[in-house]
Amino acid sequence: MAADPQTQSTRIVLASRPEGVPSSENFGTEVVDLPEISDGQALLRTVYLSLDPYMRGRMSTAPSYAAHLELGDVIVGGTVGQVVASRHPDLAEGDYVLAGAGWQSHAVVDGAHVRRLDPSAAPLSTALGVLGMPGFTAYSGLLKIGRPQPGETVVVAAATGPVGSAVGQIARLKGARAVGIAGGPQKCQALLEEFGFDAAIDHRDPDFASKLADAVPDGIDVYFENVAGHVADAVLPLLNLYARIPVCGLVAQYNGADLDGRDRLPGFLSQILSKSLTIRGFIQSEFVPEMYEDFLTDATGWVQDGTLRYREDIVDGLENAPEAFAGMLQGKNFGKLLVRVTPER
């Protein structure tokens, strides 16, 4: 289906609800004519599309913090777009903006719902990663709920991902010890050498639980929960009195993994009680009014001076988004996963 980029938009819609990891038949591709824009609107061509675990939740009908997608809906997603045509006074042709245009090559947006980006401050793609929603998820959840103190131990899984890598680095900036969990020796090496974690543990290692225990001789004070599953099982017994667990994602659960028939809830509740634990679910948007300006100031400075490093995994072509998304849910990407829908120019 070849679309005319001057007059048409290509978009990927939810064709059927996935069970477990999504596959190609769950997605459909449509080519539609670009609509006219009204006053206050702008037409964007998508440059980067962000792929994030929360999208899997939107594809299900299970209760979630956001409305689920209907069949036929364009898949949601954060985007960096370039203005192709504008009827909004603050947006000029050629401007770059942060938008939530979803899995499509073009989109008509309300000018009030986008944020202009300065391409000279940081690479455009960082607005979807370390300086965007994943970075703010790490910053707000760690500092507001985790509250790491100097000398404490912070553990995070999916640690080479855009949230996890920021969690570990910000923990160290606050004087804590950062222990990262990742899948495979290559990712673990990157945690130590690229992101400066104090220790890195491979969760695929048969001795994962005992190696994690060895890496936290003083126990765990903050466990930033973004995966659940067998990683959480290994972390739980190592938590210290008054440990804090910000819960921002449950990737292993989204696909129904790690269920072995035992009821682990009683044990979890016993740990909560016996160690006076704090467990707190959150979505970054809750903390936007209170913390977003501080985040942009802090994190932009840290990125510019090299204190806060990030890694991107960029896939070319919107048509490759479904496969890349499925791979991400299985830990195949390495760094913030983005689709380059069209070149930056």
Place this chain on the structure above:
Amino acid sequence: MAADPQTQSTRIVLASRPEGVPSSENFGTEVVDLPEISDGQALLRTVYLSLDPYMRGRMSTAPSYAAHLELGDVIVGGTVGQVVASRHPDLAEGDYVLAGAGWQSHAVVDGAHVRRLDPSAAPLSTALGVLGMPGFTAYSGLLKIGRPQPGETVVVAAATGPVGSAVGQIARLKGARAVGIAGGPQKCQALLEEFGFDAAIDHRDPDFASKLADAVPDGIDVYFENVAGHVADAVLPLLNLYARIPVCGLVAQYNGADLDGRDRLPGFLSQILSKSLTIRGFIQSEFVPEMYEDFLTDATGWVQDGTLRYREDIVDGLENAPEAFAGMLQGKNFGKLLVRVTPER
């Protein structure tokens, strides 16, 4: 085994570790000679012994917030005692004190570890209930972690118990709506008529879950967790966004009840994430430095003016403590369970 109360003490020790609800063979009775007291000590005769769910935890070797009992140890417990002999300058014969003398008729205590009681301020027994550890558990957990706001809905189970009844009444004093869960129609009636709850639900009712849902039309903002089990299962889906769950006890779990083989942890974590819940385990002692004086002032005033009501279930004779304790774990008592070891005189 008849002891001479002038020279001997009767005590109940842990004879074997219970599985599930303790039975008589888990306990042993000993008669020992009273020791001499040293400078700074006092000899107490026990008047009231408090029976509390946490004691079950101490009888196991499972990890807990406090060291477990060894076989042969006297069972721990809060007591109101009267000074029989004193070598401490602040304690005179005849004084009443709050102590932690455990399941025994007499005890030698360090004078620095007891608190003198004023029998004219409130009945002596309340120092073990509404004006003691259970009352402070309710006060600190509800106000510090639950933070009920006017118009919000607070749900508590074991609601005729010493913690639950205080939770509901203090919630109402703060302008919230209190919904109590208890076992049987008699207890539910007491919740409404004696303790002034807004609604009462019998957890033994086959339609318990739907009746609970009907009783909380605006959802649940605070669930004070002291039982776990099937009550918690029914509460979880009714929680509101940003609901708070202070966790102070898991009575149903202590005896291994309510396990049906499903793994409920993934569903629990999903609820935490999708509703941005706060779960916080606590032991009242954590909040003593910060809140205990305020509690004594507030709660003594509320008891004196009749705003904070309480019910006691008093069993006579130390020899009846094991059976009363086992009954409590099965919900057979009605109100704060105390053993009157000797009369007040």
